Structure formats: structure tokens, C-alpha cells
Amino acid sequence: MGQEYRRTQTTVSLINYHFVFCPRYRRKVLISEVEKRFREILQRICEENDFIIVALEVMPEHVHLFLNSPPSISPSDIMAKVKGATSRQLRQEFQHLRHLPSLWTRSFFCSTAGNVSSETIARYIAEQKTRG
Structure with a gap:
């Protein structure tokens, strides 16, 4: 789980986002x-x-998603794609979710790696299921 650098013709980027949504x-x-x-x-x-998934932990009532993204897409656009498609498909496939107008709340938490390494965030996410 090293750093995932992206290379295009003119850009090299390392953009990692940590999302939490419910x-x-x-x-x-x-x-x-x-x-x-x-x-x-x-x-x-x-x-x-x-998008490259660096770490993922799915808890019964929330999701931690740490991913690498191209610089051309915003965090809100990432969440719109992820939450829109998963909500639509899961509600179509699972009867007990159909009564919900939408599977997800409109809000989400987002942070960048900042001064913390990608490995630190990935380890934090991996340890979520072991917490009381």
C-alpha cells in the first residue's frame, strides 16, 4: 500500500481523500x-x-473510504458518483431498502492526507472494526 502517483501527459499528482458517509x-x-x-x-x-481504493472499511452504519483520485474531479463529484450509483442499485436489488427515498444522507466527511501519511490513514481505517 504505497503512494499511488498519477501521471498524465502534463501532470503528476498524488490526491488522496478520506471519506466517511452514512x-x-x-x-x-x-x-x-x-x-x-x-x-x-x-x-x-x-x-x-x-479512482484507486487505498483502503475501505464498511461498518453497519457508516463507510470509511480512502481513495486516490485524478486532479480533475472534486470530492463532491466523487461522492455524487459513489453515493448515487450505490443507492440506486442497492435499493433496486434489496427489497428492504426500497422504502428509503435515498440510501445515503446528503452529508459526508472528507479530508486529505495533509501531514499524515497514506499508510497512517489506511491503518486507521483497517482498525475501525476492532474498536469497541
Whole structure:
């Protein structure tokens, strides 16, 4: 899990975002088959948009996502793509989620790596399930 540098014809970039987002009403819906399917959909979205998942932890009532992004896309655009597609597909596929007008809240937390290394953030995310 080293640094993921991007290279285009004119740009070399290292843009990593740590996102945290929750289902509406912080419901504990991200379990078993829903969690598995969420991970699959997220992986496809990231591949389609040239995002690289550095670390991911799916808790029953929130998600920690640490990803590398091209410099041309904003954090709010990343979340719009991720939350829009996963909400639509999960609500279509799982009957018990259909009553929700949207799977996710409109808000999210976002930070950049700043003075903390990518490895530190990835380790923090990996340790989330072991906390009480």
C-alpha cells in the first residue's frame, strides 16, 4: 500500500481523500449481502472513474473510504458518483431498502492526507472494526 502517483501527459499528482458517509438515519443496513454488493458496486464505480481504493472499511452504519483520485474531479463529484450509483442499485436489488427515498444522507466527511501519511490513514481505517 504505497503512494499511488498519477501521471498524465502534463501532470503528476498524488490526491488522496478520506471519506466517511452514512446511510439515512444511520441505519445499520450495510451488513451481509448488502455489504458484499456495496463493495462490488463501489469497485466498479472506481474502475470506471479512474479512482484507486487505498483502503475501505464498511461498518453497519457508516463507510470509511480512502481513495486516490485524478486532479480533475472534486470530492463532491466523487461522492455524487459513489453515493448515487450505490443507492440506486442497492435499493433496486434489496427489497428492504426500497422504502428509503435515498440510501445515503446528503452529508459526508472528507479530508486529505495533509501531514499524515497514506499508510497512517489506511491503518486507521483497517482498525475501525476492532474498536469497541
